[in-house]
Amino acid sequence: MFVELVTHPEFPTSVLTADGGTLDRLAAEYTVALDGAPPEMERFLFGEVPLRVFHDLFSGAGEIDDATARWLLLLSGYFGGRWLRGEIAEAQPDALLVSFSQAPTLESFRASMGIAQQALDASRADTATVLAFARSSLFDTPSDDPEGAPRPGLTDSFGYNAGYNLEILEAPPVGLDTPDRFRISCTGLLHCWYATPRLPALTALESVARALADGGPGWSELAAELQPIQDAAVPRGRSVWSTGLSVQGFPQSSYDQLLEVSSSFLETVQASALTMAKGVVEADEDAARVGARAVAAMTVWLDAYTTGLVDGEGTIELPAFVP
Numbered sequence: 456m457f458v459e460l461v462t463h464p465e466f467p468t469s470v471l472t473a474d475g476g477t478l479d480r481l482a483a484e485y486t487v488a489l490d491g492a493p494p495e496m497e498r499f500l501f502g503e504v505p506l507r508v509f510h511d512l513f514s515g516a517g518e519i520d521d522a523t524a525r526w527l528l529l530l531s532g533y534f535g536g537r538w539l540r541g542e543i544a545e546a547q548p549d550a551l552l553v554s555f556s557q558a559p560t561l562e563s564f565r566a567s568m569g570i571a572q573q574a575l576d577a578s579r580a581d582t583a584t585v586l587a588f589a590r591s592s593l594f595d596t597p598s599d600d601p602e603g604a605p606r607p608g609l610t611d612s613f614g615y616n617a618g619y620n621l622e623i624l625e626a627p628p629v630g631l632d633t634p635d636r637f638r639i640s641c642t643g644l645l646h647c648w649y650a651t652p653r654l655p656a657l658t659a660l661e662s663v664a665r666a667l668a669d670g671g672p673g674w675s676e677l678a679a680e681l682q683p684i685q686d687a688a689v690p691r692g693r694s695v696w697s698t699g700l701s702v703q704g705f706p707q708s709s710y711d712q713l714l715e716v717s718s719s720f721l722e723t724v725q726a727s728a729l730t731m732a733k734g735v736v737e738a739d740e741d742a743a744r745v746g747a748r749a750v751a752a753m754t755v756w757l758d759a760y761t762t763g764l765v766d767g768e769g770t771i772e773l774p775a776f777v778p
Contacts, residue, residue, distance in 0.1 A: 456483045456494070461772045463533050464559040464762065470568045470575070470755070471529060472522035478530070481507055482776065496773050501535040501716045504528075505756060506653050509723045512749055513656035513730070521748065525571065528756035533559075534773055535716060536763025541771040542713075546628075546704030556767030567758035570606070571751040578747035582740045589734035589743035592750050593681060607688075609728035609750070610645070612757075614685035616721045617641045618692025623713065626697065628705045637714040639721070641689075643668050644682050645728045647721060654722040660729040666736070673736035681732075720756075727753060 457479040465473075485503050486494050508524045511517070519527070544553045577588035595605040607615065620639055627633045638650040646664040649657075666674045667681075696702060702710055727749040734743030 456486045457777055458482050459775045459777045460530070461774055462769075463530065464564060464759070466561050466564045468564070468568045470522065470571050470751070471526040472520065473526050474520065474523040477519060477523050478504075478527060481527075486776070494776050496776060497538060497712050498715065499776075500531050500774065501538065501712070502653075502719050504531045505723065506719055508752065509726065509749065510655060512752065513654070513726060513745065515745075525752055525755045528752055529759045530774070532756040532759030532761075533763040533766075536760040537766060537771050538763075538773060539713065540764050540767065542705060542709045543700065546709075547701060550701070552700065552764070553767070555765065557765045558768050559762050559766060563758075563762065567754060570758075571754040574747045574751035574754065578744045578751070585740055585743045585747060586734060586738060588747055589731045592731050592746065593677075593728060593735070594684070608684070609724060609731060610681045610684040611688045612753075613645055613721070613724045613728050614688025615692035616717070616724055617647055617685075618689035619695055620647075620692075620714075620717050620721055621689075622693040622696040623702055623710075623717065626702070628702050628710055631705075631707050631710055634711060634714070637711070637718060639718060644678055644685060645725060645732065647725060649718060649722065651718075652722065653719060654726055656726045656730075657722060660726055660733070663729040663733045667732060677732060677736055723749070723753065 458475070460475075481504060482494070482499060485499050504527050508519060508527055511519045512521075512524065540552065543550050547553070574588070574592075577585050580588075592608055593610050594608040595611055596608065597605050617639075621641065624633050624637065624639065636651045639647050641647040643664065644667045646668070652658075667678045670678065702713065705713070727746055730742050730746040730749065733739050734746055
Protein backbone atom coordinates (compact mmCIF):
# COMPACT_ATOMS: atom_id res chain seq x y z
CA MET A 456 0.00 0.00 0.00
CA PHE A 457 1.34 3.43 -0.93
CA VAL A 458 -0.01 6.94 -1.34
CA GLU A 459 -0.24 8.58 -4.74
CA LEU A 460 -0.02 12.33 -4.31
CA VAL A 461 -1.69 14.92 -6.52
CA THR A 462 -0.89 18.57 -7.15
CA HIS A 463 -0.18 20.58 -4.01
CA PRO A 464 1.98 23.61 -3.07
CA GLU A 465 5.66 22.74 -3.49
CA PHE A 466 8.11 25.58 -2.92
CA PRO A 467 11.76 25.25 -1.89
CA THR A 468 12.37 25.48 1.87
CA SER A 469 14.70 24.02 4.49
CA VAL A 470 11.79 23.69 6.94
CA LEU A 471 10.29 20.67 5.16
CA THR A 472 11.70 17.47 3.71
CA ALA A 473 9.46 15.42 1.43
CA ASP A 474 9.70 11.70 2.15
CA GLY A 475 7.22 9.51 0.33
CA GLY A 476 8.67 6.45 2.03
CA THR A 477 7.58 7.65 5.46
CA LEU A 478 4.14 8.56 4.15
CA ASP A 479 3.80 5.09 2.62
CA ARG A 480 4.95 3.44 5.86
CA LEU A 481 2.31 5.28 7.87
CA ALA A 482 -0.30 4.36 5.25
CA ALA A 483 0.64 0.69 5.48
CA GLU A 484 0.47 0.73 9.28
CA TYR A 485 -2.89 2.50 9.18
CA THR A 486 -4.25 -0.05 6.70
CA VAL A 487 -3.10 -3.05 8.75
CA ALA A 488 -4.79 -1.61 11.85
CA LEU A 489 -8.11 -1.50 9.97
CA ASP A 490 -8.16 -5.32 9.98
CA GLY A 491 -9.69 -5.62 6.52
CA ALA A 492 -11.90 -2.53 6.53
CA PRO A 493 -11.41 -0.24 3.51
CA PRO A 494 -8.95 2.63 4.09
CA GLU A 495 -10.26 6.19 3.88
CA MET A 496 -7.85 8.89 2.76
CA GLU A 497 -9.71 11.56 4.72
CA ARG A 498 -9.38 9.71 8.02
CA PHE A 499 -5.78 8.76 7.32
CA LEU A 500 -4.39 12.06 6.06
CA PHE A 501 -6.44 14.49 8.14
CA GLY A 502 -6.63 12.53 11.38
CA GLU A 503 -4.18 9.64 11.66
CA VAL A 504 -1.16 11.40 10.17
CA PRO A 505 -1.14 14.52 12.39
CA LEU A 506 -1.85 12.46 15.50
CA ARG A 507 1.07 10.16 14.67
CA VAL A 508 3.31 13.18 14.07
CA PHE A 509 2.44 14.88 17.34
CA HIS A 510 2.56 11.66 19.36
CA ASP A 511 6.04 11.06 17.99
CA LEU A 512 7.04 14.62 18.87
CA PHE A 513 5.65 14.71 22.42
CA SER A 514 6.77 11.17 23.29
CA GLY A 515 10.28 11.66 21.96
CA ALA A 516 10.01 8.38 20.04
CA GLY A 517 11.93 9.81 17.08
CA GLU A 518 10.26 7.53 14.54
CA ILE A 519 9.51 10.41 12.16
CA ASP A 520 12.19 12.84 11.04
CA ASP A 521 11.35 16.39 12.17
CA ALA A 522 11.50 18.00 8.73
CA THR A 523 9.51 15.12 7.24
CA ALA A 524 6.92 15.47 10.00
CA ARG A 525 6.34 19.07 8.94
CA TRP A 526 6.01 17.97 5.30
CA LEU A 527 3.38 15.44 6.35
CA LEU A 528 1.49 18.22 8.13
CA LEU A 529 1.71 20.41 5.03
CA LEU A 530 -0.05 17.66 3.10
CA SER A 531 -2.58 17.04 5.87
CA GLY A 532 -3.39 20.73 6.24
CA TYR A 533 -3.57 21.67 2.57
CA PHE A 534 -5.67 18.72 1.47
CA GLY A 535 -7.79 19.03 4.62
CA GLY A 536 -8.61 22.61 3.67
CA ARG A 537 -9.38 21.62 0.10
CA TRP A 538 -11.59 18.78 1.30
CA LEU A 539 -13.58 21.07 3.59
CA ARG A 540 -13.98 23.64 0.83
CA GLY A 541 -15.39 20.93 -1.41
CA GLU A 542 -17.82 19.74 1.27
CA ILE A 543 -19.10 23.27 1.86
CA ALA A 544 -19.48 23.85 -1.90
CA GLU A 545 -21.45 20.63 -2.21
CA ALA A 546 -23.74 21.37 0.73
CA GLN A 547 -24.08 25.12 0.20
CA PRO A 548 -23.28 26.17 -3.37
CA ASP A 549 -24.08 29.81 -2.58
CA ALA A 550 -21.76 30.02 0.46
CA LEU A 551 -19.56 33.12 0.51
CA LEU A 552 -16.42 30.97 0.73
CA VAL A 553 -17.25 29.27 -2.57
CA SER A 554 -17.23 32.60 -4.40
CA PHE A 555 -13.75 33.49 -3.15
CA SER A 556 -10.50 31.93 -4.34
CA GLN A 557 -6.86 32.64 -3.68
CA ALA A 558 -4.21 30.35 -5.14
CA PRO A 559 -1.13 29.46 -3.07
CA THR A 560 1.70 31.98 -3.48
CA LEU A 561 5.42 31.82 -2.89
CA GLU A 562 5.18 34.95 -0.74
CA SER A 563 2.64 33.49 1.69
CA PHE A 564 4.51 30.17 1.78
CA ARG A 565 7.77 31.91 2.67
CA ALA A 566 6.04 33.91 5.38
CA SER A 567 4.65 30.73 6.94
CA MET A 568 7.99 28.93 6.72
CA GLY A 569 9.70 31.96 8.26
CA ILE A 570 7.43 31.78 11.32
CA ALA A 571 8.02 28.05 11.62
CA GLN A 572 11.76 28.61 11.32
CA GLN A 573 11.70 31.08 14.21
CA ALA A 574 10.19 28.38 16.41
CA LEU A 575 12.79 25.86 15.23
CA ASP A 576 15.59 28.33 15.93
CA ALA A 577 14.23 28.85 19.44
CA SER A 578 14.10 25.08 20.02
CA ARG A 579 17.86 24.93 19.40
CA ALA A 580 18.84 28.13 21.19
CA ASP A 581 20.25 28.70 24.69
CA THR A 582 18.12 28.22 27.81
CA ALA A 583 17.10 31.86 28.24
CA THR A 584 16.02 32.17 24.60
CA VAL A 585 13.92 29.03 24.48
CA LEU A 586 12.23 29.84 27.80
CA ALA A 587 11.45 33.34 26.53
CA PHE A 588 9.97 31.80 23.39
CA ALA A 589 7.86 29.44 25.50
CA ARG A 590 6.28 32.41 27.24
CA SER A 591 5.79 34.46 24.08
CA SER A 592 4.17 31.50 22.30
CA LEU A 593 1.26 31.60 24.73
CA PHE A 594 0.42 35.17 23.71
CA ASP A 595 -0.53 36.79 20.40
CA THR A 596 2.27 38.23 18.25
CA PRO A 597 1.67 41.74 16.85
CA SER A 598 1.68 42.03 13.08
CA ASP A 599 4.53 43.79 11.29
CA ASP A 600 1.78 45.62 9.41
CA PRO A 601 0.36 48.41 11.63
CA GLU A 602 -3.11 47.62 10.25
CA GLY A 603 -2.67 43.86 10.28
CA ALA A 604 -4.21 41.48 12.80
CA PRO A 605 -1.91 39.88 15.39
CA ARG A 606 -0.91 36.26 14.89
CA PRO A 607 -2.75 34.17 17.49
CA GLY A 608 -0.71 32.55 20.23
CA LEU A 609 -1.41 29.14 21.70
CA THR A 610 -3.92 30.41 24.28
CA ASP A 611 -5.98 32.22 21.68
CA SER A 612 -5.77 29.23 19.34
CA PHE A 613 -6.95 26.89 22.08
CA GLY A 614 -9.94 29.09 22.96
CA TYR A 615 -10.84 29.67 19.33
CA ASN A 616 -10.73 25.98 18.46
CA ALA A 617 -12.59 25.01 21.62
CA GLY A 618 -15.40 27.39 20.64
CA TYR A 619 -15.27 26.11 17.06
CA ASN A 620 -15.61 22.50 18.25
CA LEU A 621 -18.38 23.21 20.74
CA GLU A 622 -20.45 25.04 18.13
CA ILE A 623 -20.39 22.29 15.51
CA LEU A 624 -21.11 19.70 18.20
CA GLU A 625 -24.11 21.59 19.53
CA ALA A 626 -25.54 22.55 16.12
CA PRO A 627 -25.28 19.50 13.85
CA PRO A 628 -26.75 19.44 10.35
CA VAL A 629 -30.54 19.27 10.51
CA GLY A 630 -31.69 15.68 10.77
CA LEU A 631 -28.30 14.30 11.81
CA ASP A 632 -26.96 13.11 15.14
CA THR A 633 -23.80 14.14 16.95
CA PRO A 634 -22.05 10.83 17.72
CA ASP A 635 -21.21 10.45 21.41
CA ARG A 636 -17.64 9.45 20.61
CA PHE A 637 -16.90 13.01 19.46
CA ARG A 638 -18.26 14.76 22.55
CA ILE A 639 -15.97 17.18 24.36
CA SER A 640 -16.36 19.32 27.44
CA CYS A 641 -14.18 22.38 28.04
CA THR A 642 -14.08 23.23 31.73
CA GLY A 643 -11.05 25.37 32.46
CA LEU A 644 -7.93 27.11 31.28
CA LEU A 645 -6.26 25.16 28.46
CA HIS A 646 -8.36 22.13 29.30
CA CYS A 647 -10.98 20.10 27.45
CA TRP A 648 -12.18 16.58 28.16
CA TYR A 649 -12.63 14.24 25.17
CA ALA A 650 -14.99 11.27 24.96
CA THR A 651 -12.44 9.59 22.69
CA PRO A 652 -9.01 11.09 23.43
CA ARG A 653 -6.43 10.25 20.79
CA LEU A 654 -3.24 12.06 21.83
CA PRO A 655 -1.52 10.22 24.72
CA ALA A 656 0.50 13.30 25.72
CA LEU A 657 -2.61 14.87 27.24
CA THR A 658 -2.68 12.26 30.01
CA ALA A 659 0.79 13.26 31.20
CA LEU A 660 -0.12 16.95 30.93
CA GLU A 661 -3.19 16.67 33.20
CA SER A 662 -1.00 17.73 36.13
CA VAL A 663 -0.18 20.98 34.32
CA ALA A 664 -3.86 21.71 33.72
CA ARG A 665 -4.57 21.04 37.42
CA ALA A 666 -1.74 23.35 38.47
CA LEU A 667 -3.19 26.15 36.34
CA ALA A 668 -6.60 25.55 37.91
CA ASP A 669 -5.40 25.18 41.51
CA GLY A 670 -2.88 27.99 41.54
CA GLY A 671 0.38 28.25 43.38
CA PRO A 672 3.58 30.23 42.89
CA GLY A 673 3.95 31.06 39.21
CA TRP A 674 0.82 29.17 38.16
CA SER A 675 -1.67 31.72 39.52
CA GLU A 676 0.12 34.61 37.84
CA LEU A 677 0.28 32.86 34.46
CA ALA A 678 -3.35 31.74 34.69
CA ALA A 679 -4.46 35.31 35.42
CA GLU A 680 -2.74 36.48 32.24
CA LEU A 681 -4.03 33.71 30.01
CA GLN A 682 -7.65 33.29 31.12
CA PRO A 683 -8.92 36.57 29.57
CA ILE A 684 -7.28 35.65 26.25
CA GLN A 685 -9.01 32.27 26.19
CA ASP A 686 -12.33 33.76 27.29
CA ALA A 687 -12.28 36.24 24.42
CA ALA A 688 -11.30 33.60 21.85
CA VAL A 689 -14.05 31.06 22.57
CA PRO A 690 -16.95 33.18 21.23
CA ARG A 691 -14.91 34.03 18.13
CA GLY A 692 -14.49 30.34 17.47
CA ARG A 693 -18.20 29.76 17.92
CA SER A 694 -19.02 32.56 15.51
CA VAL A 695 -17.13 30.85 12.66
CA TRP A 696 -19.78 28.14 12.39
CA SER A 697 -22.76 30.19 13.58
CA THR A 698 -22.47 33.36 11.50
CA GLY A 699 -19.92 32.47 8.78
CA LEU A 700 -19.41 28.89 7.75
CA SER A 701 -22.07 26.25 8.24
CA VAL A 702 -22.30 22.47 8.48
CA GLN A 703 -25.90 22.47 7.30
CA GLY A 704 -26.36 20.08 4.41
CA PHE A 705 -23.34 17.94 5.31
CA PRO A 706 -23.96 14.18 5.12
CA GLN A 707 -23.28 12.21 8.31
CA SER A 708 -19.92 10.90 7.03
CA SER A 709 -18.60 14.40 6.28
CA TYR A 710 -19.92 15.79 9.55
CA ASP A 711 -18.20 12.97 11.44
CA GLN A 712 -14.98 13.64 9.56
CA LEU A 713 -15.07 17.34 10.44
CA LEU A 714 -15.67 16.51 14.11
CA GLU A 715 -12.76 14.06 14.13
CA VAL A 716 -10.30 16.43 12.50
CA SER A 717 -11.40 19.39 14.61
CA SER A 718 -11.07 17.54 17.92
CA SER A 719 -7.68 16.14 16.89
CA PHE A 720 -6.41 19.64 16.16
CA LEU A 721 -7.77 20.89 19.49
CA GLU A 722 -5.94 18.10 21.31
CA THR A 723 -2.64 19.12 19.71
CA VAL A 724 -3.15 22.80 20.56
CA GLN A 725 -4.02 21.86 24.14
CA ALA A 726 -0.92 19.67 24.48
CA SER A 727 1.32 22.35 22.97
CA ALA A 728 -0.03 25.10 25.22
CA LEU A 729 0.21 23.02 28.39
CA THR A 730 3.76 22.00 27.47
CA MET A 731 4.72 25.64 27.08
CA ALA A 732 2.99 26.59 30.37
CA LYS A 733 5.10 23.93 32.10
CA GLY A 734 8.20 25.34 30.47
CA VAL A 735 7.38 28.85 31.65
CA VAL A 736 6.42 28.21 35.28
CA GLU A 737 8.92 25.44 36.01
CA ALA A 738 11.70 26.92 33.84
CA ASP A 739 11.75 23.52 32.14
CA GLU A 740 13.88 24.01 29.06
CA ASP A 741 13.27 20.47 27.80
CA ALA A 742 9.52 21.11 27.77
CA ALA A 743 10.09 24.47 26.08
CA ARG A 744 12.21 22.85 23.35
CA VAL A 745 9.56 20.22 22.65
CA GLY A 746 6.90 22.93 22.69
CA ALA A 747 8.85 25.06 20.22
CA ARG A 748 9.06 22.15 17.79
CA ALA A 749 5.31 21.63 18.25
CA VAL A 750 4.70 25.31 17.46
CA ALA A 751 6.71 24.97 14.25
CA ALA A 752 4.70 21.90 13.27
CA MET A 753 1.38 23.54 14.07
CA THR A 754 2.34 26.64 12.10
CA VAL A 755 2.89 24.55 8.98
CA TRP A 756 -0.30 22.54 9.53
CA LEU A 757 -2.62 25.47 10.21
CA ASP A 758 -1.25 27.75 7.50
CA ALA A 759 -1.47 24.93 4.95
CA TYR A 760 -5.07 24.27 5.98
CA THR A 761 -5.96 27.94 5.47
CA THR A 762 -4.23 27.88 2.09
CA GLY A 763 -6.22 24.84 1.02
CA LEU A 764 -9.50 26.25 2.28
CA VAL A 765 -9.26 29.42 0.17
CA ASP A 766 -7.74 27.74 -2.89
CA GLY A 767 -10.61 27.34 -5.33
CA GLU A 768 -8.49 26.65 -8.38
CA GLY A 769 -9.25 23.55 -10.45
CA THR A 770 -10.99 20.35 -9.45
CA ILE A 771 -10.54 19.33 -5.83
CA GLU A 772 -8.58 16.07 -5.74
CA LEU A 773 -7.19 14.15 -2.78
CA PRO A 774 -4.25 11.76 -2.74
CA ALA A 775 -5.21 8.12 -3.29
CA PHE A 776 -4.23 4.75 -1.84
CA VAL A 777 -2.62 2.46 -4.38
CA PRO A 778 -2.15 -1.26 -3.60
